[in-house]
Ligand code: C2O
């Protein structure tokens with residue numbers, strides 16, 4: 001924290017090496033090290049600044065995924081940081097506690113930069129969330145779980161992934177950059193912050209003993225109440241906070257599995273987005289004596305519904321073949337939509353294709369009003385910034401872009417399958 005109370009972080013994008021297999025070095029990129037980046041943590045109400053330097057041989061950007069902030073600070077393709085240059089965005093944290101993340105966003109190169117290892121978590125806290133007594137000791141009972149797929153040669157060197165329609169799919173997982181990961185816990189109740197930082201792969205997370213997955217928060221923060229699910233599905237860019245209660249000495253594995261029931265629910269993910277591959281994601285090893293946990297409140301927060309009669313503008317976004325949105329590919333020089341600040345918007349996102357996509361909007365947390373005309377299930381009823389869009393399905397989203405008007409600098413909306421994004425499945429909106 002500097003003299004005027006700003007919380008200052010430093011991120012240096014650099015090339016390095018990582019030993020995913022002891023003694024076998026792979027070329028990777030990271031922030032402040034060889035792979036991934038530090039977890040940034042801030043509080044609602046704080047002013048933050050991130051001193052970004054680019055020590056790579058090529059330009060990149062750092063985008064704050066899920067963050068409400070001025071367009072100039074967003075780190076999208078208009079905020080390129082040249083090789084050897086620096087960039088210091090600053091903004092006020094003005095949103096609720098949530099698990100956000102950061103990653104590069106250079107137009108046409110995002111999949112490559114993320115796959116090489118440039119990504120990190122950005123955790124926000126607030127007073128309300130603290131008052132609930134949820135597990136909140138970072139790395140002890142509050143564990144970041146950054147899930148990525150990767151390819152490895154027989155001797156353990158990282159390889160590029162196989163390109164499918166969804167983008168690059170690797171046949172092995174790394175969690176927080178580690179192969180075959182486990183976490184030792186000494187608390188009865190553990191919170192996992194699961195981030196799908198994969199470039200293309202969608203997961204259906206389950207527990208090895210078949211217990212339900214207890215979901216407490218989605219992209220933009222807490223759900224109104226915990227939801228018990230047989231699996232939690234995350235497409236690239238989405239986050240889920242999950243609670244798990246362990247018994248002394250227990251070994252429990254977070255998996256990504258495709259049972260026939262789940263396959264029925266996730267449909268073509270299995271075929272096209274790598275959803276049918278089964279993985280052990282993370283083993284949780286409980287100590288022989290555990291610190292007891294507080295009771296999890298039955299109600300976590302309240303989420304007021306938007307008043308739909310106040311919708312000022314309805315827009316339609318058709319995701320179509322050839323990686324287009326509304327019949328056009330991304331053009332850095334074209335602003336596709338102009339939004340009036342502080343008004344309620346309805347965005348109808350129609351996936352008109354036969355394959356899944358994901359849809360992400362910068363600057364905002366939105367609510368899903370309907371999916372093909374039906375109310376969303378409880379796990380999709382909270383705050384979201386990225387949604388998995390099923391084939392031939394229409395999603396009605398409600399959102400307000402608040403505070404920051406800027407006629408010159410747009411924000412992005414795009415498919416978060418990063419290869420699709422790179423191909424141009426992205427558009428730009430200005431808030432004025
Ligand atoms: Cu996570 Cu526009 O990106």
Ligand code: CU
Pocket residue numbers: 063064065066360361362363
């Ligand atoms: Cu984003």
Ligand code: CU
Pocket residue numbers: 356357358415416417420421425
């Ligand atoms: Cu897509």
